[in-house]
Amino acid sequence: MFREDELIDIRRALHKIPELALEEHETQNLLLKKLSQMNQENMVICRIEGLDTALMVKISGTNAKKTIGYRADMDALPVVEETGFDFASRHEGLMHACGHDIHLTVALGLIDYFSENQPKDDLLFFFQPAEEEKNGGKLAYELGAFEGDWRPDEIYALHDNPLLPVGKISCRMGTLFAGTVEVDVDFIGQNGHAAYPHDANDMVVAASAFVMQVQSVIARRIDPLKAAVATFGHLQAGTIRNVITGKARLEGTLRGLEQATLEQLMKHIQRVADGIALGYDCQVHVTFRQGGYLPVENAAKQTKDFISFMEEHHPNQFEITEPAMTGEDFGYLLSKIPGTMFWLGVEDDHPLHSVQFNPKEAAIVPAIEIIADFLTHRMQEKEENNV
Template sequence: MTPIDLKQVRRDLHRIPELALHETQTHQYLKQLVMQWQQPWVTIREIPELPTALLVRVAGTDPQRTIGYRADIDALPITEATGLPFASEHAGLMHACGHDMHMTVGLGILAYFTQHQPKDNLIFFFQPAEEADYGGKRAYDLGVFTDEWRPDEFYGLHDHPGLPTGQIATRQGTLFAGTTEIHVTFTGKGGHAAYPHEAVDAVVAGAMFVNQVQTIVSRNVDPVRGGVVTLGAFHAGTVSNVIAETAHLDGTIRAFRQQDIEMMQQRVRDIVAGVALATGVTADLQLIQGGYMPVENDDTTTALFMTYMTQATDVDFSEIAPAMTGEDFGFLLQKFPGTMFWLGVGDPTHALHNAGLSPDEAALQPGVDAMVGYLNWRMMQ
């Protein structure tokens, strides 16, 4: 169907994982590959202010709309433990969230339409910085998606190790949660363990904060809607007989509705202020949401997507419950109607962001075929 060896491309990309905003080798690989498929109706665009991003526009024969497709390209600071012959060649880095699969499916779809000019205009956005630094928002804020580069609707996938290989899954409404990073530092006064009255203990402040934030979800969030506040890091002190002067904690807020996220952010601010007042420390709090908004699928595009996927005889489709996973595609879906969906990659023993994650490459062609079929069908609507 396409002039591309999907497995080889995926393995090439898997070998060269790079962190957010540093995907230079990945960008070069993508660009060189796409340039081999150059046609009069294909335009390649780079963004000087976001140099690892790559956009490709495929002009339609009789366009009624412009359809966008996004694939994220960055990796994670994880040391790979798969033992694969094409494992990461970059020490301490790994495509542990399957973005190598995302890119490969996107390339497969693009390759097809470079050989079969579509009716509608298509825009492919190979996006840096999904795992951190919200590359989708950065591109939007730079005015990338304007004029002939403005999509009327946007689509993107995320691989799902717990779903059968090649299965497509989505739902109406919110698919993924929105997230917010928590970074707080409490600063007191260090001192000798024997003289606590002469010190201000940052460990006590940090412990009080840990305990208090546990009440945010249990006592402030509608239990039907759900939410998460997790503190994953607590750093304080050096030795057992010295009262710590500082305590630094990092965590995350997650919820399916933006109004709940904003309420939970305010509760964190209130608790930090209360802890500071009660213990005598000073507090520095950073809450960073960036582009990690809830991934809210558009009613119209998602109804069309689900109609096609349900009726297509060669697609394994299922409806699925929402997940607390975060994704910065949520920001773009706040700006453009569109749909995000899961692609099953059949590795139920390893979660996303696990050093042993090994997606089944047999999912690549079904992912490409399902989206090519949908886009061709969508252009006739």
């Protein structure tokens, strides 16, 4: 089995080769190399046709009555690393700034453990590309990756958290992460001279009015007990200060802890767009894209058992958390397969997606030990209705 120093070496090797969504070929090759070093007796490795960089690993149980799934995401971010480490990214402009290198290392450690300690039930590990964008979980599901013998009865995943102490596990019943929707809004009016605004139709003004009215939707049309956020982080308009622009484009993100809230928000935003088009005598085109980024809704049965197990067996390494507005495409898989997502503490002063993000590698071994312990516990359930 991998020693702690070997696991750290694996994490650093992965950190050097960050790749964007659906481009994780070098990452996949490294994973395959490490998998080949493990006991292959009860292991099957397969790929997903149509999702080239994904990997599925199944470990057969001694007396399997169900299949337990575990997912680890593979992709990185278009971030220029500024850590200064000797194992920093060697792919220019890319970085594992969200800790997926930690996620992958923990999954490899779990596979290594169960390859030497054959589980009772079947275990299915899904190395998923394209979490940060392009919803790899949804793609895999729609391609039939989880059908037949590869269908897990339940599924689990973690996400590292720099705000938690090293090795701390944190979870909650219900929604852990928000669902997210990308929104693009195009405004089309009429160009003109700054000195003659009456002969033009200024789309900076229209776009500005749109943003302000959307914030009013959040404040006055959404139940304050149903959290939602609308952020427009990019506005593109105009070419020079003394020309009124006839075109503007807003790009933003919507977030909500419940899918119904997101759908209500989208409906009201479309109404705002229609009103702006009428009031400013212009065209307004709105595009929403949610894909697989549904709210991460932890299943009641599995999550109740996870929390009870942690509170009983690892009370010093566990706490209940509040929901977060971060997005995760594991929400799509949880909408199809019951399971649980939880935080892993990696204790860092720098936030996720930061150019200096440096998760503590000391979290890797405790994570493997705790998750292996929990998965083994899930194989020992006696009466389905009592868990």
